[in-house]
Amino acid sequence: MAVFTAVTEPQLAQWMRDYDLGEVVDFRGIQSGIENSNFFLTTTRGEYVLTIFEKLTAAQLPFYLDLMRHLARHRVPVPDPMPRADGSLFGLLNGKPAAIVTKLEGSAELAPREEHCIEVGQMLARMHLAGRDFPRQQPNLRSLPWWRETVPAVLPFVTEAQRELLTAELAHQETFFASPDYAAMPGGPCHCDLFRDNVLFAHADPSTGHAVRLGGFFDFYFAGCDKWLFDVAVTVNDWCVDIATGKLDLARVEAMLRAYQTVRPFTTEENRHWDDMLRAGAYRFWVSRLYDFHLPRAAELLKPHDPTQFERILRERLVGSALPGVHTSCN
Structure with missing residues (x-):
């Protein structure tokens, strides 16, 4: 959520004429993240987030925005896109597509405990099931085809040991993705980036007996149709390590997976290839962080993530997770 495209007050005022959201009270950039330009927007009607999309095209945006609207209507707590006067969910701002969504309640929990993992696991399963009747289709754009394209671009910047791991793991994942077990796994719309900083927790109501209360999931702009297990693996690789x-912190892993499976139990194939999917989730973010670190774009506010974090995670996953069921890696 770095700011790549600046917006002046006159530009914002002109653009806001197409919304019925009242007058602007406050407007400021959000510094975290590396993909889009994001701003907190407060009006006389409420609090929102304005996003200018730096890579996604107008043709791609309906998938993400319609998915959020679909999930919100199914009582999954996600940002709800605000319609413009003509009914569309986005318009052009400074020549780039931009949208306004509702701002969720709460704050991120960057040191999650088991109770946080339970809330996330349950809601992630609910989100997956809620997306089953979503009519639009778009693949996860950071999956295998993107790895094949991007890995050669980062190889000149890495050590020989890293080069060997990147190429060996790509070969392993190609075999896994081509397997009958992979084809048999259930899937649908996935968040694909459900890290700690993309989930909010609000103050819990003591009368409910819950220690924490989920505020919602946000930043769906890496979402795509993928295997549900990939979404779970990506989430575990951040929340439970x-x-x-x-x-892995096995207590947090067990808490999240148990909570998820109270809503949607894993299939035999998912249990069998849990380790392979954990590796896929780690590989996806190691590759993307290597790319963003070594081949960055200019931005007004930019904090690239450390790629070595997911190199460590991938190397740990090569040892095996010992959860959740029968483990037979696809070799």
Whole structure:
């Protein structure tokens, strides 16, 4: 959520004429993230987030915005896109597509405990099931075809040991993705980037007996149709690890997976290839962070993530996770 495209007050005022959201009270850039330009927007009607899309095209945007609207209507707590006067969910701002969505309640929990993982696991399963009747189709744009395209671009910047791991793991994932077990896994719309900083928790109501309360999932602009297990693996690789070492915290893993499976149990194929999918989730983010670190774009506010974090996670996953069921890696 760096700011790549600046917006002046007159430009914002002109653009807001196409919305019925009242007068602008406050407007400021959001510094975290590396993909789009994001701003907190407060009006006399409420609090919102304005996003200018730096890579996504007008043709691609309906998938993401319609998905959020679909999930919101199915009582999944996600940002709800605000319609413009003509009914569309986005318009052009400074020549780029832009949208306004509702701002969720709460704040991120960057040191999650088991109770946070339970809330995330349950809601992730609910989100997957809610997306089953979503009519639009778009693949995860950061999956295998993108890895094949991007890995050669980052190889000149890495060590020989990293080069060997990148190429060996790509070959492993190609075999896994081509397997009958992979084809048999259920899937649909996935968040594909459900990290700790993309989930909010609000103050819990003591009368409910819950220690924490989920505020919602946001930043759906890496979403795509993929295997549900990939979405779970990406989430576990961030929520249930020691960041310094990449090692899994098995108590948090068990809490999240148990909660998820109370809503949607894993299939035999998913249990069998849990380790392979954890590796796929780690590989996806190691490759993307290598690319963003070594081949960055200019931005007004930009904080690239450390790629070595997911190298550590991938190397740990090569050892095996010991959860959740029978483990037979696709070799």
